[in-house]
Amino acid sequence: MPQTDGMEVPDRVIDLLRNNGITYLATLMPDGSPQLTQTWVDTDGEFVIINTVDGHQKVRNIRRDPRVAVTVSAPDNPTQPAVTRTA
Numbered sequence: 001m002p003q004t005d006g007m008e009v010p011d012r013v014i015d016l017l018r019n020n021g022i023t024y025l026a027t028l029m030p031d032g033s034p035q036l037t038q039t040w041v042d043t044d045g046e047f048v049i050i051n052t053v054d055g056h057q058k059v060r061n062i063r064r065d066p067r068v069a070v071t072v073s074a075p076d077n078p079t080q081p082a083v084t085r086t087a
Contacts, residue, residue: 009048012082013072017043021072025050027061035061
C-alpha cells in the first residue's frame with residue numbers, strides 16, 4: 001500500500017494500536033461515497049501500518065485518493081475512540 005504524507009499520528013492512537021485497538025479505516029469510493037473497513041493494523045511508533053491485500057477496494061481507493069480517516073478504540077472501552085486523518 002502506498003505511504004501517504006499525512007498528519008502526525010497522535011500518541012493516543014499509537015498507544016491504542018500497540019494495545020490491539022479495534023480499528024476502522026475510512027476511504028473514498030470513486031463516486032465520493034465513504035467506504036469503511038474494519039482492519040488489522042500495527043504501528044512503528046510513527047506511522048499507522050495497515051494490513052491489506054493488493055487489489056482490495058481500500059487499496060484502490062487510497063491509490064486514487066490518499067485522504068483517509070482511522071478510528072481506533074480500546075477493546076474494553078469501544079465508546080471512547082481516537083481518530084486521525086490524512087490531510
